[in-house]
Amino acid sequence: MLTREHAIADIDFRRGTIHPDRLVRGVHRNYLAHAERMLRVYSRGAGETRRTLHRRIHDILADEPDCPTARIDAFCKLLDDASGYRKDSSGRAAKLRQQVFALASQYHPLVQEPDRFFEHGQWQVKQTIAKQLGRTWQEIDEALFADVFEFHRLESFTGYETPPALLSRYNVAQVQAALYDATRLTIWASDDFKTILRYAKLAHLMHRIQPFAGGGYVISLDGPASQLRATRKYGVNMAKFLPALIACSDWRMKAEIVTGRKAWQVRLELSSDDGLNSHLPPPDQFDSEVERAFAEKWGDEPRDGWLLVREGQILFDKQTVFVPDFSFRHESGLEVACEIVGFWTPEYLAAKSQTLTRFSRHPLLLVVNALVQEQLPTLQLPTVTYKSAIKISDVLQRLNEISATQA
Structure with missing residues (x-):
C-alpha cells in the first residue's frame, strides 16, 4: 500500500466529498506505455540500487503533463512493494x-587523474x-552502503502481470490512501456476504448489520474505539479491507473521512460499478465440490415452491454473525437457512456446533456427511445425512416438514 505522502485527492468542501486520484483510459492513455516501460525497468534491474531505479521511473514520467511528483x-x-532488495542489517x-x-x-587527496601535484x-x-x-572493487562498491535504504540493491521483482494491472493497482492504492483517515465505512451489499464479513474480521473491524429492502444488508464497519471517540487508528485496517470488497x-x-488540520468531515463513495479492479481473485461461489454439485443439480428454478439461493441471508446475534451456505425461499414467504457440514477437524465441528446452537431459533436445515455425524454433538435441528452426494428428495422432505411446523 501507499503511505500518506503518496496520497493525491481532490476535496470538494462545499459538497463534502473526496475523490482520490485516478488514471482513466481517455485522459491518461499515455500511461499504458509508461507502465510498460516502468515494468521493464524493474524486470531488468537486478543489481541496481533503489535510488537508480527510482530515478529511471522519474525520467519516464518527468515529461508527462500534470503528473505530480507524488504520483511518480x-x-x-x-x-x-513487488520487489525484493538485498540489504545489510x-x-x-x-x-x-x-x-x-x-x-x-x-592517499588523501584523491583526484580523478593524477598529475605533478x-x-x-x-x-x-x-x-x-x-x-x-x-575483494574486487565491484564487490566492495556493492556492499559499501548496503545498510542505506536508497542503496539497497534489487534482487528480485515479482512484478505485475500486465501494464494495466499496475495502473489498476495504482487506482486502488489511492483509494486506500484516502481511507487512512476514515472513521467509519458503510457497505450496502446484495451478494458475497460471507467474503465481506470474513475479510472485515481479518481486518479487526467491528460491524453492525441491518437488512434493507431488496434482499441485501447494510454493514457498518469501524474500529473498537470509534464508538467512544473520534479516531483514525482503524482507517489503515479499512484500507487493507478494500481490495477484498472490490x-x-x-x-x-x-x-x-476526517481530513486537514481543521478536521473537515468528508465522504468517499464507491460502488462495484465504478470499474476498479482488485488484485484479489473474485470469491469462489462454493466452499466445496459437494455444495457446487448440489446447487447445479437443484438448478435455478424452484422445486416444490422452494428456490435455492447461495449465501442468501445473514443471521446475526449481537456481534456474532453466521452466513449459512444456502437459503431456501418458499413461495409462501418462508425462508430456511441451510448449512452443509462435510469433512472437518474436531475443533471446527465443536465451534460449528456452538454456532448452530446459538442460531437454532431460526428455521435451519443441517446437511451432514455421514462420516462426520458421529463426531458432531447432538443438535436439535432438522438434519439430512449424505454419503457422497446430497439427495434432493431428502432435502425437500425435510423442508416440507419444516414448513408444516411453521404453518
Whole structure:
C-alpha cells in the first residue's frame, strides 16, 4: 500500500466529498506505455540500487503533463512493494566503510587523474584498497552502503502481470490512501456476504448489520474505539479491507473521512460499478465440490415452491454473525437457512456446533456427511445425512416438514 505522502485527492468542501486520484483510459492513455516501460525497468534491474531505479521511473514520467511528483513516487512505492532488495542489517556495511575510509585516508587527496601535484588517482587507490581487503572493487562498491535504504540493491521483482494491472493497482492504492483517515465505512451489499464479513474480521473491524429492502444488508464497519471517540487508528485496517470488497459484486460503500488540520468531515463513495479492479481473485461461489454439485443439480428454478439461493441471508446475534451456505425461499414467504457440514477437524465441528446452537431459533436445515455425524454433538435441528452426494428428495422432505411446523 501507499503511505500518506503518496496520497493525491481532490476535496470538494462545499459538497463534502473526496475523490482520490485516478488514471482513466481517455485522459491518461499515455500511461499504458509508461507502465510498460516502468515494468521493464524493474524486470531488468537486478543489481541496481533503489535510488537508480527510482530515478529511471522519474525520467519516464518527468515529461508527462500534470503528473505530480507524488504520483511518480507512488509508482515507485508500488514497484518496490513487488520487489525484493538485498540489504545489510548486520552492521557489515558500516564496518566495511570504516576499513575503506581508513585505508583511503592514507592517499588523501584523491583526484580523478593524477598529475605533478596530486599523485593519487581514484582508480589506482580503489584497486589498491581492493587488493588489501582481498575483494574486487565491484564487490566492495556493492556492499559499501548496503545498510542505506536508497542503496539497497534489487534482487528480485515479482512484478505485475500486465501494464494495466499496475495502473489498476495504482487506482486502488489511492483509494486506500484516502481511507487512512476514515472513521467509519458503510457497505450496502446484495451478494458475497460471507467474503465481506470474513475479510472485515481479518481486518479487526467491528460491524453492525441491518437488512434493507431488496434482499441485501447494510454493514457498518469501524474500529473498537470509534464508538467512544473520534479516531483514525482503524482507517489503515479499512484500507487493507478494500481490495477484498472490490473483488466482490453488487455493492456500494460510503466512508466517513476526517481530513486537514481543521478536521473537515468528508465522504468517499464507491460502488462495484465504478470499474476498479482488485488484485484479489473474485470469491469462489462454493466452499466445496459437494455444495457446487448440489446447487447445479437443484438448478435455478424452484422445486416444490422452494428456490435455492447461495449465501442468501445473514443471521446475526449481537456481534456474532453466521452466513449459512444456502437459503431456501418458499413461495409462501418462508425462508430456511441451510448449512452443509462435510469433512472437518474436531475443533471446527465443536465451534460449528456452538454456532448452530446459538442460531437454532431460526428455521435451519443441517446437511451432514455421514462420516462426520458421529463426531458432531447432538443438535436439535432438522438434519439430512449424505454419503457422497446430497439427495434432493431428502432435502425437500425435510423442508416440507419444516414448513408444516411453521404453518
